[in-house]
Amino acid sequence: MSALTNAIEILHCFSSARPDLSFADVMALTGKPKSSTSRLLRALRDCGLLEQDPHTRRYRPGLLTFELGRLHRAHDDLISMAERELREVCARTGHTGYIAVLDGCEQVVLRIVPGSNPLRVVNPPGQRTPALATSNGRAMLARLSDADIRARVPATYPKLPRNSPQNFKQLMTRLDEIRRTGISEAADESIEGVGSQGFALKSGETGEMIGIAVSYSVQATTAAERANVRRELAAMAAKLRRLTGDQLDQVVTRVQAGTR
Amino acid sequence: MSALTNAIEILHCFSSARPDLSFADVMALTGKPKSSTSRLLRALRDCGLLEQDPHTRRYRPGLLTFELGRLHRAHDDLISMAERELREVCARTGHTGYIAVLDGCEQVVLRIVPGSNPLRVVNPPGQRTPALATSNGRAMLARLSDADIRARVPATYPKLPRNSPQNFKQLMTRLDEIRRTGISEAADESIEGVGSQGFALKSGETGEMIGIAVSYSVQATTAAERANVRRELAAMAAKLRRLTGDQLDQVVTRVQAGTR
DNA sequence: CCAGGCGGTTCCAAAATTCGGAACCATGTC
DNA sequence: GACATGGTTCCGAATTTTGGAACCGCCTGG
Numbered sequence: 001m002s003a004l005t006n007a008i009e010i011l012h013c014f015s016s017a018r019p020d021l022s023f024a025d026v027m028a029l030t031g032k033p034k035s036s037t038s039r040l041l042r043a044l045r046d047c048g049l050l051e052q053d054p055h056t057r058r059y060r061p062g063l064l065t066f067e068l069g070r071l072h073r074a075h076d077d078l079i080s081m082a083e084r085e086l087r088e089v090c091a092r093t094g095h096t097g098y099i100a101v102l103d104g105c106e107q108v109v110l111r112i113v114p115g116s117n118p119l120r121v122v123n124p125p126g127q128r129t130p131a132l133a134t135s136n137g138r139a140m141l142a143r144l145s146d147a148d149i150r151a152r153v154p155a156t157y158p159k160l161p162r163n164s165p166q167n168f169k170q171l172m173t174r175l176d177e178i179r180r181t182g183i184s185e186a187a188d189e190s191i192e193g194v195g196s197q198g199f200a201l202k203s204g205e206t207g208e209m210i211g212i213a214v215s216y217s218v219q220a221t222t223a224a225e226r227a228n229v230r231r232e233l234a235a236m237a238a239k240l241r242r243l244t245g246d247q248l249d250q251v252v253t254r255v256q257a258g259t260r
Numbered sequence: 261m262s263a264l265t266n267a268i269e270i271l272h273c274f275s276s277a278r279p280d281l282s283f284a285d286v287m288a289l290t291g292k293p294k295s296s297t298s299r300l301l302r303a304l305r306d307c308g309l310l311e312q313d314p315h316t317r318r319y320r321p322g323l324l325t326f327e328l329g330r331l332h333r334a335h336d337d338l339i340s341m342a343e344r345e346l347r348e349v350c351a352r353t354g355h356t357g358y359i360a361v362l363d364g365c366e367q368v369v370l371r372i373v374p375g376s377n378p379l380r381v382v383n384p385p386g387q388r389t390p391a392l393a394t395s396n397g398r399a400m401l402a403r404l405s406d407a408d409i410r411a412r413v414p415a416t417y418p419k420l421p422r423n424s425p426q427n428f429k430q431l432m433t434r435l436d437e438i439r440r441t442g443i444s445e446a447a448d449e450s451i452e453g454v455g456s457q458g459f460a461l462k463s464g465e466t467g468e469m470i471g472i473a474v475s476y477s478v479q480a481t482t483a484a485e486r487a488n489v490r491r492e493l494a495a496m497a498a499k500l501r502r503l504t505g506d507q508l509d510q511v512v513t514r515v516q517a518g519t520r
Numbered sequence: 521c522c523a524g525g526c527g528g529t530t531c532c533a534a535a536a537t538t539c540g541g542a543a544c545c546a547t548g549t550c
Numbered sequence: 551g552a553c554a555t556g557g558t559t560c561c562g563a564a565t566t567t568t569g570g571a572a573c574c575g576c577c578t579g580g
Contacts, residue, residue, distance in 0.1 A: 261565090261566095262565095262566065262567085263566085263567095282555090282556085283555080283556050283557070284555075284556075294556085294557080294558095295557095295558080295559085295560095297557095298556085298557060298558065298559095299558090301557095302557095302558090317555095317556070317557090
């Protein structure tokens with residue numbers, strides 16, 4: 001196991017749920033001996049990937065991650081084009097929009113477009129969620145080959161909220177429906193009372209794929225309003241597919257860094 | 261040289277000026293042989309620290325840096341408190357506010373508060389600039405010990421814009437003035453026609469230090485207006501120092517990860 | 521005021537990884 | 551068809567990393 005692997009293992013311990021960690025936390029989470037943890041944390045701190053709170057001695061992501069994270073935003077084109085369209089839809093419907101990418105079997109929120117409705121922002125950028133339990137997560141999965149999907153979903157199917165697919169077969173049924181209709185829908189899954197509809201967009205040029213979704217309160221919307229969202233999304237999908245040269249039938253073969 | 265060191269060396273090649281790099285760029289910038297570069301780039305890509313554009317084959321910071329960069333924001337307290345105050349000052353004066361940290365002899369912008377005046381945002385968050393040529397950069401340096409300053413400034417004093425201190429002695433004169441008045445001023449330095457005033461804030465609790473500055477067009481402001489900015493800053497500084505327990509006379513001994 | 525825990529650091533020999541030169545290869549282009 | 555670009559793979563030598571153990575400074579509770 002290389003030094004880099006170890007470093008990454010530590011970095012992966014941080015999440016929105018655990019934005020900072022103590023020495024003991026890191027030891028427990030990685031299962032590494034004290035000396036190795038000590039050396040590695042020091043190395044990561046010295047190089048700016050981590051910072052240490054001088055008072056509590058806890059570790060958190062460092063200045064370097066902040067700088068590089070800003071640069072990652074530059075990788076635009078597809079995302080900013082989608083964001084522009086999403087902004088208009090959100091302005092018209094009042095709902096909240098999300099753009100996310102797939103990483104393994106999880107999705108990471110890249111952009112959020114706050115809506116005007118009282119439903120407040122629940123998934124800030126950087127948030128990582130199981131792709132199986134979100135509308136645009138499943139929309140992205142639906143565009144992969146069955147073999148790829150099988151490889152991404154953990155061998156022991158995870159325990160998901162009640163309305164999410166409960167096993168691999170149910171999942172494939174829902175993905176097939178998405179493949180037919182082009183739109184993915186979720187309700188009362190990751191968050192109780194919250195529903196969303198989304199679709200996946202894949203650049204014909206670079207092959208990168210993003211998920212675009214609109215999220216709303218299930219209680220506060222009528223069936224007619226949800227049908228309207230679906231129409232809006234379908235129109236946005238058609239326009240973006242045309243702009244980006246997305247061939248719907250073409251399956252994604254390789255997605256960057258998404259093995260985990 | 262450890263694998264981690266090499267990885268960091270590559271990551272440091274990226275900047276706002278060079279947000280993506282080709283294989284050859286990385287080889288040239290690091291001076292490493294082809295095989296090592298190949299292996300390392302692959303490792304970085306596989307672990308999510310870098311991404312590769314499938315079309316151009318160029319490398320850029322990856323999803324993991326985006327996620328961790330968002331978490332870095334969580335490290336708030338001092339910064340968010342300062343941001344709140346700065347927001348009010350910017351609303352009153354119409355100028356643009358910056359919060360930055362010191363890293364070695366450079367500063368990195370953490371937050372920006374856009375003003376209402378036509379002077380547009382010039383330094384987005386994540387931007388790295390020589391601390392010697394900015395008002396809050398010098399304000400932060402002024403709070404270090406002379407020995408620490410000498411250690412941070414490169415042995416061969418860098419070539420700076422005309423109005424910046426041109427050698428170590430001039431620098432120390434300006435820092436002494438900042439130490440006396442508590443406020444740092446710059447005009448026509450990093451950017452022609454742009455002036456700024458700033459100060460450094462150091463948490464009495466954690467010891468971390470940030471720079472807070474207000475930036476304006478030199479042409480479009482009168483001396484009276486600049487004096488007003490100075491009063492506003494002095495008042496904000498006094499308030500924040502009280503809130504954070506900042507003892508002005510106490511010199512910063514160690515600042516995180518700021519050796520480079 | 522001593523014991524014990526936390527958060528480390530340092531040491532060392534064994535084990536694992538990295539290093540870099542060289543050969544090779546797939547694409548795209550002149 | 552030759553050449554450049556952007557890699558990958560191989561291999562022995564050289565360098566790092568590893569983890570157990572001992573040690574240390576600080577703080578807290580008894």
